[in-house]
Amino acid sequence: MPEYRQLSFELPGLVERLRSGVKSRGRRKAKPDHSETLLGLFEVIAPPDPVTRQQIAQDRGLRLDCELTAQCQELLNTINLGALAVGLKVYWNPRLITTAGLAHHGTVRIDLNPRLSRFAPEEPGRTLRHELAHLVAHHRAAGRSIQPHGSQWREACTALGIPGEQRCHNLPLARRAVKRKFAYQCRHCGIIVPRVRKLSRESACYPCCRAYNRGRYSRRFLLDSMPLEKAKKLAPEYSWA
Ligand SMILES: [Zn+2]
Ligand SMILES: [Zn+2]
Structure with missing residues (x-):
């Protein structure tokens, strides 16, 4: 015993x-x-609910962002969801690799990918509202099951100031350690596109074409060549040559 x-x-x-x-x-x-x-x-001496190893591992490296938490709470208050705002917390989670953000309904928590800020300056704020919309839709559904990016979520997006938001959560972040010698930047969203070889022809930003042009090519989202040194500073997460 x-x-x-x-x-x-x-x-x-x-x-x-x-x-x-x-x-x-x-x-x-x-x-x-x-x-x-x-x-x-x-x-x-009943101990508190046991914390699983998995939970400890998941929480490792999490950084609470008080400012973003306060911003979200304010946003929720403006749409009369003060009840949801009370327990809300926003974290930067370095364990997210290609996922831009995650919404945890049970713990009323939003995790953001720390690499988000390397993309367009508005990117963290947009992802934050996208994830907040998930929490709002879930809260309003009050136990009914809803589609993650269904009409309730789209309504919440509109209420939170991002009408027409796309469902995509993934960021074009490098997974393979290939040395990139060329860098391009989308003139629309500012995303940095690393390339092993020089682009042989005019190219457009794929996420933007998909988000704003039904996936069709548009010169509005052209990729401009940028100096490698500048790209290294702006996007150090890629393996540059
Ligand atoms: Zn989503
Ligand atoms: Zn773009």
């Missing part, structure tokens, strides 16, 4: 009670029943 031993270190009272039990056993008397005493003690 490892629980006995573990408890005895912290609870001297219990040690005594157990010792008296051991003695009585030594004198060959009836074995005393400790179950009730122990049950009571377990209740007194």
Whole structure:
């Protein structure tokens, strides 16, 4: 019974009670029943909900952003969702690699990818509202199951000032460690596109074409060549040559 031993270190009272039990056993008397005493003690020192290893690993490196949390709470107050605002927390989560952001309904928490700020300056704010819209839609659904990017979510996006928001959560972040010698930047969203080879022809930003032009090519979103040194500073997450 490892629980006995573990408890005895912290609870001297219990040690005594157990010792008296051991003695009585030594004198060959009836074995005393400790179950009730122990049950009571377990209740007194009931530990908080156990934190799983997985949870600890997930929380590692999380950085709470008080400013963004306050911004979201204010936004929620303006649309009369103060109740949802109370427990809300916004974190930067370095474990997110290509995911831009995540909304956790249960804990009313938003995780943002720290690499977001390397994209267009408005990117963190936009992703934040996208994720906040998930929390709003879920809150308003009050237990009914809804499509993650369905009409309730789109309504919430409009209320939060990002009408016509796209469902995409992924960022074009490098996964392979290939050395990139050329850098291009979208003239619309400012995204940096690393390339191993020089672009042989005029190219447009794929996320922008998809978001604003139904996936068709448009010169509005042309990629402009940029100096490698500048790209290295703006997007150090890529492996540059
Ligand atoms: Zn989403
Ligand atoms: Zn773009």
